[in-house]
Amino acid sequence: MASKDVAARLKAGLRIPVMAGPMFIASTPELVIAQCNAGIIGSMPALNARTTEALDADIARIKAGVGDKPYAINLVAHRTNARLGPDLEIVLKHKVPIVVLALAANPDLVRQLQANGALVFQDVIKDRHARKCAEMGVDGIIPVGAGAGGHTGDQSPFALMQEIREWWDGLLLLSGCIATGRSVLAAEVLGADFAYIGSAFLSTTEANTQNEFKQMVVDGFAADIVTSNGFTGVNANFLRPSLIQHGFDPDNLVKRERGNVNISDGGDNAKAWKEIWSAGQGIGAIKRSEPAAAYIDWLVEDYRAARAAMGMPVWQA
Numbered sequence: 001m002a003s004k005d006v007a008a009r010l011k012a013g014l015r016i017p018v019m020a021g022p023m024f025i026a027s028t029p030e031l032v033i034a035q036c037n038a039g040i041i042g043s044m045p046a047l048n049a050r051t052t053e054a055l056d057a058d059i060a061r062i063k064a065g066v067g068d069k070p071y072a073i074n075l076v077a078h079r080t081n082a083r084l085g086p087d088l089e090i091v092l093k094h095k096v097p098i099v100v101l102a103l104a105a106n107p108d109l110v111r112q113l114q115a116n117g118a119l120v121f122q123d124v125i126k127d128r129h130a131r132k133c134a135e136m137g138v139d140g141i142i143p144v145g146a147g148a149g150g151h152t153g154d155q156s157p158f159a160l161m162q163e164i165r166e167w168w169d170g171l172l173l174l175s176g177c178i179a180t181g182r183s184v185l186a187a188e189v190l191g192a193d194f195a196y197i198g199s200a201f202l203s204t205t206e207a208n209t210q211n212e213f214k215q216m217v218v219d220g221f222a223a224d225i226v227t228s229n230g231f232t233g234v235n236a237n238f239l240r241p242s243l244i245q246h247g248f249d250p251d252n253l254v255k256r257e258r259g260n261v262n263i264s265d266g267g268d269n270a271k272a273w274k275e276i277w278s279a280g281q282g283i284g285a286i287k288r289s290e291p292a293a294a295y296i297d298w299l300v301e302d303y304r305a306a307r308a309a310m311g312m313p314v315w316q317a
């Protein structure tokens with residue numbers, strides 16, 4: 001299917017061109033259901049279910065909750081993920097409509113998912129990675145810019161989008177620091193088909209995040225975000241107050257050698273992600289903890305206002 005058709009088909013039932021980024025521990029089936037029913041594409045990492053059997057039950061619950069609306073499951077396609085094989089079987093069994101592959105993947109996996117009817121998206125932090133993904137035949141590329149929550153990029157979204165859009169006319173979902181409707185519109189202006197939003201959902205009621213974590217997101221600003229590769233071997237962004245709470249000096253974190261990567265269960269420091277909380281620089285826009293639907297309602301309003309301010313017609317009127 002031509003990429004323009006894919007974008008149009010995915011946008012058809014949405015209220016705003018937004019896909020939620022899957023978040024380790026934080027995303028729940030309830031969050032995915034709320035996201036989809038409020039008019040965006042919801043997503044969840046497979047590893048958030050404690051076992052493959054639990055993943056089976058979670059996906060069944062999501063399907064019952066969202067009907068035929070599109071949702072995504074994230075698979076960590078890295079050799080350190082021992083559950084990749086069994087989880088993949090479940091994803092194939094349920095014919096999950098969108099699969100987001102994280103960090104590394106192979107063409108066979110992409111083909112297997114596509115042959116089963118899935119759209120396959122992969123996140124990238126450099127143009128070079130995006131070219132590899134295109135060679136593998138993915139349906140959508142997710143450029144992750146500097147400041148993103150979770151494993152972050154280090155390049156400006158302007159640079160990433162300019163370089164990738166020059167040669168890729170397929171689906172692009174821009175990730176990193178997007179939390180307002182105005183920013184969603186800006187992502188489209190840069191050439192994205194969708195904005196990809198993670199951290200803004202950390203403070204929602206349905207997220208599996210402690211109340212203190214939700215409050216830290218509500219209270220936090222870009223200056224509260226610290227980048228470190230010390231926990232997983234890959235650069236990720238963490239909340240400064242949460243690092244301090246666990247005895248780390250945010251300005252002197254240990255640096256890991258290149259290639260020493262362990263991301264299967266959030267890294268080999270048991271506290272990373274569970275107690276040392278990750279978020280991106282966009283959290284300054286998050287002013288309250290509320291149900292995901294209320295946040296999405298606000299996002300849609302802000303997007304409409306931004307379009308009107310630019311003299312643009314109502315989206316999908």
Ligand SMILES: Cc1cc2nc3c(=O)[nH]c(=O)nc-3n(C[C@H](O)[C@H](O)[C@H](O)COP(=O)(O)O)c2cc1C
Pocket residue numbers: 020021022023024025026045074100101102123144147148149150151175176177178196197198199200277278279280281282
């Ligand atoms: C706490 C947290 C956990 C995350 N876990 C994952 C994950 O398991 N898999 C994945 O592909 N992306 C993960 N991400 C990245 C998001 O899917 C998304 O790319 C990112 O949050 C977008 O940037 P933003 O947080 O600035 O909106 C995570 C992000 C956060 C904040």
